[in-house]
């Protein structure tokens with residue numbers, strides 16, 4: 001009897017983030033490079049631990065050093081000697097959430113935001129057009145439109161108003177984007193991302209997505225707060241974003257997140273671009289991550305925190321995570337890193353940051369592999385072989 005040939009599985013191409021600086025498979029994780037630097041690291045370090053793209057902040061860079069010095073040397077990638085992808089956020093989230101916390105609602109106007117910079121008292125106008133000009137000047141590969149973030153305690157009327165403003169600002173953004181492309185005769189323009197607002201109201205979220213699609217958004221960001229008041233991920237709102245956007249469009253889970261949140265969102269979709277300060281900030285505080293020998297799960301049971309400053313690490317000569325191939329774990333034990341933190345040596349932050357970023361890129365590798373397996377046929381998502 002002839003042997004049965006195995007069933008042919010349909011090949012589902014991996015989702016990607018396509019930019020003029022190159023293409024990145026999704027999901028991906030972007031470290032925080034707000035001010036054109038991922039703190040304590042150098043671009044060679046970032047490449048070594050598998051980072052493919054970084055998230056910078058247009059507002060902060062426009063304040064210091066300003067767009068002009070960056071433009072003069074040929075854009076952010078030249079400025080910071082990074083040959084990977086640069087994504088720039090508008091900075092609207094930081095500015096608008098601060099103004100709202102301070103009760104400065106009058107600063108938020110139909111055409112944008114006008115406020116005094118708390119750093120030096122100067123007047124700043126944040127408009128959709130200006131934010132786009134900054135991002136083109138910085139030479140970003142992915143530009144994110146200015147949006148009006150819905151606050152977690154906003155009334156239904158305020159949620160509607162913030163969605164209205166976000167849609168209006170996106171239309172202004174699109175006009176400014178097209179103008180920049182024409183003026184610069186760009187053959188390979190950056191990707192344009194619109195941010196979806198609407199808080200916990202699914203109808204407002206849908207209304208926002210539809211308007212952004214119509215106005216030409218190529219990627220979609222999750223706007224507002226990704227967690228509810230109890231720190232629980234707004235899973236249903238993320239699922240709605242996944243279900244209501246064009247299937248090829250990358251989805252930006254802005255500000256997410258924790259390792260378990262990456263897993264939870266990849267159970268919904270594979271198209272995520274994650275960016276978060278958590279791994280780099282935690283590293284500088286001596287909070288490191290290590291995989292447990294367990295499958296990836298949204299409850300976070302697959303990893304543990306290693307507090308390197310704990311006294312017991314003084315006596316542990318094994319690396320932070322025995323299966324990790326980062327420049328820290330392959331060379332040093334916990335006792336040495338503990339010592340560097342204790343004597344406050346500058347290397348401590350760098351070695352800790354490289355380890356935490358490698359933990360995230362290893363997590364991403366597993367999520368990608370799990371997604372590919374899911375696309376090929378039924379399988380467990382991201383079995384952890386560590």
Ligand SMILES: [Zn+2]
Nearest residue numbers: 324326329355
């Ligand atoms: Zn490591």
